[in-house]
Amino acid sequence: MGQRWPPVVLAVLLITIILLGRAKHPHPLPEPQLGRARLWADSDSCADCHFEQTEFFLQTGHARTLQSASDPESLRLLKEFRQVASEKDEALTIDIDQQEIVVSSTVGSSIRDLELDWCFGSGTHARTWVGTLPDSWGERDLIEFRWSWYHETDDFDITPGQSLQKGTGYFAALGTLFDTPKARRCFSCHSTVLPQNEGRTDFQELHSGVTCQRCHGPRQAHVESEGEIQEGFWAAASQLESIQRCGECHRIAEDQKPEEITPGNPDIVRFQPVGLVQSPCFKNSPQLTCVTCHNPHQPLSMQNSSGIWQCVQCHDPQQDHHVLCSAGHRDNCLECHMPKVQVFENIQFTDHWIRMPDFSSETVN
Amino acid sequence: MNHTTHRPTVDSRKPEDVRQRYKIPIRWCLLSGLVILSFHPSLPSGRSILMPTTGQTILSEPGDWHIPATQIEWTRNWGSIAYPLMVCLGSLCIGFLAQSLAARIGTGTAIIALISLSYGFEDWHMLTALLLLALLYVLLRARSDTQDKFVGPLLILIVAIAVFTTLEISIVCLFWIILFIPWWLTGDSQRRFVQSGFLGTVGSFLLLFTGGMATGLWKTLLRPWSAVTTPVYPELLDSLTPVFGSGVPTLEHMMLVLTLLTCWYHAISGIDRPLTVVTCLFLFTLLGLLCGYYLWLSVVASLLCLSTTSSIEERSGISIKRVKMMRVGATLSIAGVCLLKLSGPGTIVRQYLFEGTLAVHRIDPLEWKSEGPALLLDLDRCSEWLDVQTTEQYPPVIDNRWDLYGQDYAEYAALTRDLKEMRALLYFRTDQNFGGYLHRIKDWKPLLVVADTAEQDAIRDLSLSPHWKMIGIDGQATYFGHADDPTFRQQVQTAGRTFLNLEWPGPQTPPPAPQVIAASTPAEATQIAGAMNSIRLPYAALHLLPVEQSIESRKIQAWSYLELSYRVHRNTGQHSLLDEYRALTLIRNLAAQKRWTSRESERLLVSLRGLELEPVAEQLFPSFVTEKDFEANPPERTDYSEMSEEGLIRFYLRAGNTVAARDQIEHLDPTHRPFYSVILSSLDQPLEELAKSMYSLVEQGNLPLELRSELLFYLGCVAIEVGDHAVAVQALTQSQQIDPQSGLTPLRITYLQQLQSQ
Incomplete structure (x- = not known):
């Protein structure tokens, strides 16, 4: 070989190592979203543009949890x-x-x-x-x-x-x-940001309550781009993904043992998504998710989430082909199909396993 | 002035010279064997991996390539060989290489190569290294006898062996190409040999190519390429990380890199630079530096290639006598260091030869009679336990075959992180996907989770899981069995009983069940003790600590006393003078010697704050106090003037300030002094003596009631630490009777309940 090779070969070697080494840099693992302490926008900035959604949000149970x-x-x-x-x-x-x-x-x-x-x-x-x-x-x-x-x-x-x-x-x-x-x-x-530092929870940086960015993700880029950078999840979420997102805290069926998922189990009533996905309504309505009935931006007291307007979308007496209540009722659907269940001595939960009532079951009714 | 002499490029020595080379280089081999034995110790009955049984996992597909020899009944048992045999093979291979380098490059290079290869010895690369050595032998044979018609068949045989026994077929082929093609291209070889070799080469490569197309061999052939292109997750498979990719490289890696640099030095400084050497160095340096897994093998290949060159400079200024002296000096130094290391406290050799106290080597999961998938948290270390039998009984969900599963590593690493941090339920991740291990492992139904015993954080969190129960621990791995699996029920009970017996001694405590806890060396025992402390069993940890104290064992001792201090504080609202004094004294001593790592110092800082020892923590680890910490924990400096004399000595003792506490004793009421003196002497005497001192002080009856009750509590604690059930029960009962209203009551009752249940 010629005499000039050492610098050339060494330079090529060094450049290749650097380039490939950079490409091979250890990959960070995806983190729990609420554990990441960066890219969060100031929570007040949401109200600057999203008046409608934020007007009553602080009164919601989520915000005060x-x-x-x-x-x-x-x-x-x-x-x-x-x-x-x-x-x-x-x-x-x-x-x-x-x-x-x-x-x-x-x-x-x-x-x-x-x-x-x-x-x-x-x-x-x-x-x-x-x-x-x-x-x-x-x-x-x-x-x-x-x-x-x-x-x-x-x-x-x-x-x-x-x-x-x-x-x-x-x-x-x-x-x-x-x-x-x-x-x-x-x-x-019960919080929006819960940073972890070396495996330890950093309580000083904790953002309490379930607020905008808990569901919509860190929005610093969205705020800085004055809304140009949009959120990806909710726009693309499937029916199941949407429910899973709520199920992150309200639980999903996969978190339960199969034998626990029975209509008579009051513990399941606490976990609304678990019951919901068992419901014929969910199975037969590709669009039914938690937000079909609940508006997470408003307190429950301001919503008509227990009315019948949601039910009549598929069970409308005006529509000949719709299946109607076999008991002949035309209102107050929830009383029979989503009854309140006394789960603890002082707490009732609404059973979200929408189904034909079993009047022989004392637990559900 | 230095003169250089040049030899012709092609080795022109006569066959008898070459044959001379094949004599076993006893001196080099012995030296290499000594280094391997010293730095890679194992029991004579231990096994070393020759052919890894990797790839046979839950996620493997029918077309995946596995080492054929591990699939055939009569060859699969050679997958691992006896440790002494591996040492012999390793030292032979390294010895030959060193001798060749000493003869052609120089003694210095040979010694550097020998030390680095032996120190960083990797048994799972041994077969490949031997095949590379065999290739070199064929080349030298061909050079010395160009009429040799066996060269072609020999080359094919080597490749066939590579295909049959290793995954590193492409490394062997690459070495073959680099070594032979340029030599053939020079055209000075005999036609017959060229034909034979060329046909052999073409035939072999065609076969490999066809095999690659027909089976999954193709992915295996591309292993070196995928090793440098597969994304790295250090927490899962650190060996794939570039050598300088994650912080400071290990000493083994640094020595191997030094050897590579030496190769480059010789390649550059030689007047004649054969294409073979340059190509080989270039490719193997690239591979070795970009993937730590291949560094050792890359250095072997580079050195082998370098040893074929004849273009070497020799310094004529150095006399033969001086060279000989250098050799003898280097040999003696290496041998001395190795012998010191071998005879050091707590080594396997010392245990085996002099003390005869050899414990069980490893836990055997086959004894559990269960069968099902295993989830390995660390693919680098945990797959070491998977030999042929365990793979059949507990097939891993995934293993370190990045060529097969590289694309699954991202999700698998996220899953193992969830397991280590106990994230069972669904949660939303930054990559817009859902995490949480419960729904992810549903399809695999793993029965076992295998964690590295050094990973104490993971062990601590996993031990709190309702889904997994710790069923065994050895120096290598910690096993967690599925809580609902009936086949583990007996082992879960045995393990639980063993752990509790270690923590709470009974009247006749049996020795730890060997199928639950197995340590071969004091270092392993220390590591297991650390894991026990991490699951909040500090007395068990202290029982397992070896008698001979190393820095690591003193650290675990300090952590255990700290854990005990927390136990007392959390369960009584009071501070344990005995435990806090011992913990803080040890922490101080180790801090003074700068023995705590950054991570440990940071953790200690937070931990001491929890015991209301902020000023001490900040004084001991000032560089780890951040401004944020300072704002969150404004230093409430101790106002000594407001403290009573007794309060002051208690503070000094809790802070591990022996000197100040000793001075303060003089200011106390004479009836109180013996109590504090005995606490002060707690680290200066064996535990049995400490218990006796405490007992005689209680017997004297001069102490005030409260101090007597407290001392009896400490005596009970020391008795638990010693393993004396009777004294512990007696002391704690007396303490309870003397002062039943004391704040220590809840813990005393718990301790008594635990002791009486044994």
Whole structure:
């Protein structure tokens, strides 16, 4: 070979390695959307253009589903509870000052404390408070307070899922411990941004409540481009994808064991998409999704989501070929076909498994 | 002044010289064997992979190519061979290469090559390396005897063996082309040989091409290409990452790169630069640097190619005597380092030869009598456990055959991340798709999840999963069985009992079940202890820690005491002086020696904050305190003036500040002093002695009631750590009786319940 090859060959080698090496750069994995702490627009900027959608949005259950425990509404309820706490549990006291809210339970001469950090629930059904507890790896477990406020009774009672009898552990008189993955799951359904840093939840950057960008994705590019960059998901979502998106928090059938999906199971009633996809209405109507009946931009109280206008689209007495109610009813469809079910002592849920009522089943009716 | 002498391009030495070369180079082989033994230790009964059984997965398709030898009954058992045999093969191969380099390039290059190849030895490339060596042998044979009619058949035989036994057929073919084509093109070979070799080459390649078209062999032939073009997911298959692709390369890689650079140096500095060498170096440097998986093999190929050249400069300024001295010096140094490494504390050799305390090597999943797919979280390490039998019983969902499954890696990596972070339910991802492992694994129905034992974060989260139960752990892998699978039920119970027995000693605690916990070396035991601590079983971790303390085992000890401190704090609202003092003292000592990695320091900073030790944490790890942290956790500096004398010593002890605590003891009430003295001495004496000291202090009866109750609690804790059931129960019961209203009550009751249930 000639004498001039070394620089040429080495240069070619180096360039090839750099080019191929760049192409082979480790690929980042797709992240949970709410875990990514970037590309989010200021949530107020949505209202600048989308007046109609945002006008009443802050009144929706979604927007109010997680608040700081020191939020005025939460504080008001806790102060009310403070007055009656000893009637519910004589060992229980609540201290509220400007910096922290601490619930305490006295056992013998020892006092067990729990600082309440967050208030879960919009108040449509209930509100439950939680405290977070650091663990040795820098993660946070969650203590769900033993007492919740219920809208139905406007009173405090034992939190759903907790035992009526107090346990003997340190926090047993105050609540139930949820480990880190469970705690992460609670927050991920009640917030819009939940950044993870080295596997740890960064609570300082948490955006509480399910707001615009939780469903529409990070919209920084959309805002910066003054609306030119549009969102892709909802425009292209299929019927099932649309329901799955809501099912992210309201659950989907695939998350359940097949044997659990039965009409008589009240637990399924809590998970509306699970029931909905079992419904003949869903199976026979390619367009039926959650947003057919619910407008997520408005509070339920402002919507006619329990009327019959949705039902008559396919079951219209004016149309000869439509299937009509065999009981001869022409209104109030939901009473029989989507009844309210008492899932917990103080909470009712609407059964979204739309079907012919089985009057022999006590659970459903 | 240096003079150089040049040899002709083509080796003109006589056949007897060449034959001389085939004598076993005992010195080089021994040296290489010593390095392999030192840095890749295993038990004599251990197995090394010769032919990987990869590719037979749940996702494999009928047309996929697998190594034929692993599919045939009578050859499949050669897929792995005894470790000593592998060391012999490896050292022979490297020894021959080093001798050849020493004879033709120089001793220095030979030593560099020997160290790097032996230090970075990769048993799964051994067969391919031997085939490359065989190709070189055929070339030398042909050069020395151009009338040799066996060259063609030999070449075909080598390719046939490559097809039959390895996946790296194209590396062998590439080497063949680089080595032979330019030589044939020179035209000075005999016509007969050229015909034979050419026909052999054409025939072989036609066969390969036809095979590629007819079967999935084509993808296998393109493995080197797909290795450099397949997207890399380091968390899944780090070996595919470019050598300089993710941070600082490993020492093995750096040494191999140094060897490559040495090759380039010789290629450039030689006056005559054969096309063969340049082409070979170019292609294999490209392959090796772009894909760490191939680096070792690339260095072998480059060195082999370099060893064929005769255009080498020799420095005449160095006397033979000096060269010999250099050789002896280098040999002695390498041997010395290896012997030191081999005889070091806790090595397999020392255990095996001197202590005779060899534990079970690995957990055998075949004993579980289950059958079903396995989900491997780390395809680099976890597939090591899959030999022929386990692959049949637990076929992996996917493995490290990027040539077959490269396009599935993105989704698989996202799935394993979901498993590691316990994201079971549906969630929306940044790529506009849905994540969550439950619905993704529905079609595969995996029975086993296999995690790398070093991946403590994944083990911690998986241990909290309702869907998977930890059923076994060894130095290589941690196994999680499907919670609902009835065939695992017995193993789940055995594992649960073993873990609880380790955490809470019974009156007659049996040794850990070997089919649940298996460690071969102290290093493995330390790693397993780390995993135990990660699943919040700190006493189990402390029980498993080896007696001989390494830096790693001291770290695990510190983490375990920290976990215990958290356990006490979370369950009583109080601080455990004993555990916090021991944890913080160890953390301080290791921080002073700069032993904590960045990741560990960051985690410790957050962890210590949770124990209300912000000032100490910030003092120990100041460079990790961010402005955001500072705003979120404004330093509430301790106001010492407001603290009582007793409060002050408690703070010093919790902070691991031994000197200040010792000084402070003098200011205490004399009846209180012995209590704090015994805490201060907790790391200076064996646990048994510490328990005795605590016991005698309790017996003296001079302590105030509260301190006595607290000391009895600590005595109970130390007794659990020692494994003394009776003393633990007695001490905790007494502590409870003396001060039943104490804040420690909930934890004391829990401890007593756990101990009494054993």
